Amino acid sequence: MASEVPAFLETAVLGGLVLASVVTLLAGYRVIRGPTVPDRVVGLETIGTNVVAIAALFALQTGEGLFVTVSLVLAIIGFISTIAVARFITEGDIIE
């Protein structure tokens, strides 16, 4: 990371990384213990969104541009899977 970045920004990025990781763990608990299928699906999508956030924050922390690409592709695939699962739950089949 460039040296002119203020110190509080590095602290904020580190705090964001820790927060996103903790939320991912809590969502993992919901995925394992979730009583119904939609509970598990929402938990899995929360994990996906948090992995996107972790990738973007890691790109900020290390200054590696490739993790921005990683988060972009993960966000696209997470969006598609959200739509597919929503269609499966409401309609019964995905492609008609």
Add this chain to the structure above:
Amino acid sequence: MSLDRQPTVIARTVTRLVVPLILVTALALLFQGHNLPGGGFIAGVLTVTAFALVYVIFGLDYLEAELLDRNPGTRYETESGIIREYGTVFAVGLAVAVGSGIAAIALGYPFLTQAVAFVEPLPIYHELEVASALVFDLGVYAVVVGALLTILAEVGSE
């Protein structure tokens, strides 16, 4: 396709907005793939997710009926129609990928030897990097798109 199964206006509008964005991202990953993260495989997978979104929201017949403006064939038909064309895309991609390796042999280098050229005096770009690995990436891209769309259309029609 009955009317009660029509997706909401939100889903259809978002699909119209997002599919071009996904395709542009896929093309960007394809063209930067020779020296940055990306390449033919992930570009092909992203292109297939764009087509999957169209299939999920608009149904299996939409691509042929609305975009290509022709009568969609009957289901479970693999000898003609768009599934057959996906197979053609797969075959052409495989031929391009293998041909990019054979071309290196024809020039007297080992199989799949790659080269890069820099086109220097350009108006806006100043310097354009032309890598022969792009041809191999294009082949991989066509193989992945053809194979995954064949699976998607075939499984989706069952």
